[in-house]
Amino acid sequence: MTIDKAMPVPPLDPSAAEPYYRQIYDRLRNAMASGLLKPGDRIPAARALAKELGLARGTVEVAYSLLAAEGYTEARGQAGTIVTPGLRLRMPVVRPASMPDAGASAVSFRPDSILPFQMGLPALDAFPRKIWARLGARCIRAMQPADMTHPPVYGSPMLRAEIAAYLQVSRGISCTPSQVFVTSGYRHSMELIGLTLLKAGDRVWLENPGYPPTRELLRRMQIDAVAVPVDGEGMVVAEGLRLAPKARAAVVTPAHQSPLCVSLSLPRRAALLDWATRNKAWIVEDDYDGEYRYASRPLPALKSLDRDGRVLYAGTFSKVLFPSIRLAYLVVPPAQVERFEDVIHAFAGGSPELTQSIVTAFIAEGHFARHIQRMRRLYAERRDATKAGLESALGRRVRIDPQPGGMHLVLRLQGRQSDRRLVARMRQEGLYAEALADWGMDGGSGKERKSGPAILLNFTNVETQAMAEKLGRRIARLL
Template sequence: MTNPALTNLSPLDPTSTEPIYRQIYWRFRRAICEGVLVPGERIPAARALAKELGLARGTIDTAYSLLAAEGYIQSRGQAGTVVAEGVNVRTGSARTEQPSSSPTAASIRHKAPVLPFQMALPALDAFPRKIWAQIGARCVRATQIPDMAAPSAKGLESLRNAIATYLQVARGITCQPSQVFVTTGYRNTLGLIVHALLNPGDQILVEDPGYPPTRQLLEHLHLQLAPVPVDQDGMQVAQGVSQTPNARAAVVTPAHQSPLCVSLSLPRRLELLEWAARRQAWIIEDDYDGEYRYVSRPLPALKSLDRDGRVLYAGTFSKVLFPGIRLAYLVVPPGQVERFERISQTFFGGCPELTQAIVATFMTDGHFARHIQRMRKLYGERREATVRGLKKVLGDHIHIDAQPGGMHLNLRLAQPQSDLELVERLLQAGIYAEPLSECCIASPTLCGLMLGFANIDSQAAAEQLGKRILALI
């Protein structure tokens, strides 16, 4: 091997049920985590290692690809493959990470590490896990035989009550628990709406730039997308309805437009509502992170202005709690409740009621509201620290858009280049980013990076990450 330190790695076991490529993966991962291999240190070329171990080249490539995808190694072209900078090295034995015939709960649930600037992630380090665990244990102990039956297609009644109460207080939405449907995420919510209210071939207004998964799901369900430009006041409603007069629905993110984070102005909100009432069309309000506004109080939801029952309000727990919970909710107009109940029973199987019970208790005990208040303050601080750190290091190389709220920054590049290629280079260096260009449909293509800041805990951390970005721009 090219590195003498690799002679200290654990040997491969041909009799193990663990595939050879996984054994190689664990050898390198343990060596990196224990400091046997340090950041910047070169590892053997795949061809050389395959020859030394007497294995197929593809076996080594598979192991290396897995290590690279998780941010442990990175390729430097002709300079070879090295241990990635910024990998957390810990002391002590990594034995608990080595798979065995009797895997622990931690090894069964192992996931790739969270990368810096990862999008759609709240501050996981600040989540009240102890309180959550206590409530979870309480709900498990309280489980009765009826609770173990198939879940309701609409959702647990206690959770729907809690959601309706919360929306009235926090988002200005007057609704009954019967109007609330619990889903397994935004995509599930959007699919439910389409199955209930729209037909293949229907035209639907979407923001441009907009949220790519919305576009992908609607196209998959055979709807015709009509992209509508977005400016500093949000979707240009007048242009959209004049160009597509027969549209059956519109999908909007009025609180913080995705991805630009601008807010839909009041005149345009009223214009959109008037269009929906006149054309008997539907408005799908995706309020994915409306709680997190830093320049003033959170804006009331578009649904709070709806007097004609044309707005379907989609919320989620992924941003305010954590994505792994896989819970979201939908508020439908009173006249559509029965239809949505039928569609839910036909197409969707409901959500695990134990998880719903934990969330309901978390809300009714007051932890939910307190958590959001703490996170709003924390995110405001982390956003400012991240902006200061990046600007200090990157200076004139970037411009960061001014945004009233949200959980990510839009970083524009002063020097024209492919944001897709830059995102790929950053990922190889262990830094997450999403390209703005992928959000565009028909509008002039934007070039820049979307960076989640919720898990960047200090200006110093942002500066260190900025230095790594600077080296790749």
């Protein structure tokens, strides 16, 4: 690969753990820090750099979008893109290759890009931005000095009341506003649970495969994660009883198991609740996208079956609104409200009052319920279109799991394919995917991987079958 000496992007490393867009980002940022690129200097056009490096233009544009979002570059129209005037950077400290960070991962479960099939993103093109802007402008005009002080650490009283009312109607959860705590996301909710109800050395059941950030969070709190396998009926409770009968808690995704999308069966729900009651253990119900079920009406929440105050319900606005809103909520049993209030006083700073006011108005005026209904119809259509398009392009090379709901598809790779290797190739080509191997607690090579390699693809932003088929042909070339 030949690059002119004046180019600020040296040759890329195809064997590196970082995808190409990240390597381009790092090299340009280092060129700025070292003085090779100075404030006001023009950086190469995305088209020219893509041609020079032999990459898809979209890969370069992702790197450029990151630089612009973080303030390193500015677009000047026909004059091109320049290094931000006045930018001051220090040369980054390079860590020796012989000392890798054991806690680092090549896979990000909270990416800041927008790529085809990107997990965790709702249909951003279908969000009612005009309504949101109107409500935002109204809330800003109505702002009073009292609204500009520190926000309530438990959450806005009006938003807590709206969430409680919504959960009663949509998820069958009977709770008071005092049981609802507004957080900055699922990880914040889990952190509060750990600080309030758990301690170092406790054992917690986790679904295997399951959402990787949960086990990373528990690891950092020195809590022992117990890998409990998942089958067609969800978490195998009998295995949890065999592996760790005295565990202090279980974290489950009953509506759509993350990532396999199966639902926790009613007998398993009853067995899980019985175990928690008998052992005074806790169940954390992560209901990240329970609204999106296409085979029938959304299932009642596990929390709605809780008669002994053992279930904590974690919900989020990231999947039903948009991720950057950074708002979620946690419903705790009545007997635990005071304990959570004490911990939140010590550790939480509260979420922005303006954002909470907009969400409150969005719910109170009926926009939230209508939006979810529209998205449920839209996602059902896009799921079918994406499935049909991928099957047409990929044929017998993959098998797509049937599933009742959720926001992503599970593609089982046929033959001796590596899901991690395919994901790495897709990232280099500007396509997003996650390898099922990265969701398993055994590292993806043990007996828990009997079902074989698979990749996870989000379908919410794939608009048509033709678009899915076109993207599928790109995957086929990588296979």
